[in-house]
Amino acid sequence: MDTIEITKEIDRVLELFGMTGVKAAEAMGVTYATFNSKKNPNNDRHKFNQKNLDDLKNFIREAFQKL
Known part of the structure; x- marks a missing residue:
């Protein structure tokens, strides 16, 4: 993945959660x-x-495992 795709994916994850x-x-x-x-x-x-x-x-996965 290039930096543009990574940035879009990070934005998507942040918005989703x-x-x-x-x-x-x-x-x-x-x-x-x-x-x-x-x-x-x-x-x-x-x-x-x-x-x-x-x-x-990984941070999100760990947070969900604590629930």
């Missing part, structure tokens, strides 16, 4: 400022990567 940027940043192990930088399409320095997507999905 109604997650805020703060909680998503926590799930990915990044600061909120870095999360916002990665979400900004005009920022060439920070981009979402496969690890960010995997961390987000």
Whole structure:
């Protein structure tokens, strides 16, 4: 997956589960400022990567297992 596809998938997951940027940043192990930088399409320095997507999905899986 390229960064555009990863960003779209992250946006889809966040919308599906109604997650805020703060909680998503926590799930990915990044600061909120870095999360916002990665979400900004005009920022060439920070981009979402496969690890960010995997961390987000694992966070959601673990949260559901606790229920």
